Amino acid sequence: MAGQRKRNPNGAGTITKRKDGRYQCAVYVLQPDGTRARKFAYGKSWTECDTKRRELLDKVDQGVPVPTRSARLSEWLPYWLDNVIKPRRKLSTYDKYEAHVRIYLSPMLGAKRLESLGVADVRRFLVRLENQTTAATAKESHRVLRSALSSACNEELITRNVAKLVEPPRADARELHPWTLDETLDFLAASRKDPLYAAFVLAIGMGLRRGEIVGLRWSDLDLENRVLYVRQQTQRRRGVLYDDDPKSRRRRVVPLPGLCIAP
Structure with a gap:
């Protein structure tokens, strides 16, 4: 019949005209639990309804769930x-x-x-x-x-x-008790022969995080210009070590104080 709209291919949904004059489309969409169900959308015109049909199909192609009822x-x-x-x-x-x-x-x-x-x-x-x-x-x-x-x-x-x-609960800030200068010097003196002494000095002298210290490579150290490149951090999750970007993805160059260079 001349002027009759073509049927959409299988899987592309259908559009029908309702008794109330509106148009209705139906598309099988993905549900949050992985199953598929029929989703209906409505429009005042065939074009409006077809636009909604295409939007639903786009979500199907992207694997985005579209619950036919509100998901829990x-x-x-x-x-x-x-x-x-x-x-x-x-x-x-x-x-x-x-x-x-x-x-x-x-x-x-x-x-x-x-x-x-x-x-x-x-x-x-x-x-x-x-x-x-x-x-x-x-x-x-x-x-x-x-x-x-x-x-x-x-x-x-x-x-x-x-x-x-909803305003979130207000958590009290944890009170910090940093070491005094004498306590810091006593600790460095006591740990002088510890294998992790260099890590202790970097933590104290530069404020590096544990993961950033563990993630350091020799290529990150520039003694000539007295700077350190913080490019990554090493973390342990589920028993496995892996490298990641620094916190807040802030790669940075920090100056080395004399404490970290002196033998």
Whole structure:
């Protein structure tokens, strides 16, 4: 029939006109649990509906889940960890986030669906967690939840991030008690013959982190210009050593004080 629109190929979804005059498209999409289900979208015109159909197909091609009903947090959080955090963040960050998801977020909030999660739910969760653990732990779980919900917003699974509307617990800053000059000199004198003496001097004289000291190579040392290049750090995770960028990915050149050069 002249003017009749062609059928979409298999897997590309369908568009039909409803009795109320609107158009409806149906596409099989990926669910957070790995299964596939039919997703419907609507438009006032065929073109508007076709645009929504193409957007759904784009997400299918990218492997992005599009729940036909609002996913539970217990379904979304593992997907977020494996597909958003693991490929883009440090292993240490992934391990920390995974622990908060496994120990706190999934057991205490996992039954909630993304769209039904409210400000009061988040606030009650934080109060309960702070009472059971510490304010610092609750504050970190809030940060993990906020990041996970931001990703859900980016993938258009929810329209707002309720965690951003809740003020995190206020954790008291840990009071530090640095050594005095005499204590520092006594320590260096006592450890003079220790195999790790050079590491102790770098930590004290330059404030390098442990991972940055372990990650140093001879090529990072320039005695002629009296500088040290901090290019990487070495970490141990799950019993395996691996090299990574410095904290906050800040590669830097630092001057060597006389203490670190003197024999």
